[in-house]
Amino acid sequence: MPDSDSEVRTRPDWRPVCPVAELSGTDAVRLDVRPPVTVWNADGAFYATDDTCTHAESSLADGYLEDGVVECILHLATFCVRTGAALSAPATEPLATYPVRVTDDTVFVDLGARDETPGQQM
Numbered sequence: 001m002p003d004s005d006s007e008v009r010t011r012p013d014w015r016p017v018c019p020v021a022e023l024s025g026t027d028a029v030r031l032d033v034r035p036p037v038t039v040w041n042a043d044g045a046f047y048a049t050d051d052t053c054t055h056a057e058s059s060l061a062d063g064y065l066e067d068g069v070v071e072c073i074l075h076l077a078t079f080c081v082r083t084g085a086a087l088s089a090p091a092t093e094p095l096a097t098y099p100v101r102v103t104d105d106t107v108f109v110d111l112g113a114r115d116e117t118p119g120q121q122m
């Protein structure tokens with residue numbers, strides 16, 4: 001993680017997502033990058049994961065989020081958005097996660113720090 005807010009604003013891997021107020025009013029904001037990334041609002045805490053379900057090609061931003069768990073709309077697999085862990089079939093592979101930081105009332109995600117290690121349920 002960067003030490004200062006100015007580092008977040010100036011390092012190219014840290015991408016602005018949206019104002020905090022915008023994410024506070026919704027569950028998810030999808031970034032059209034490769035691979036697509038979704039920033040989640042899990043009860044007021046922000047997390048970022050890959051957007052594409054690891055079972056097939058469904059966007060998880062279109063899913064249903066409750067208590068930090070997103071349910072895929074296609075075959076109903078669930079994932080922890082905090083850790084990326086796959087919690088139920090048919091998905092077995094975790095989602096990659098990314099660091100998130102709020103600076104100057106803007107949500108940033110570090111696209112250069114993609115973490116593919118299997119997450120654990122929190």
Ligand code: FES
Nearest residue numbers: 053055056072075
């Ligand atoms: S595409 Fe998500 S569970 Fe099948």
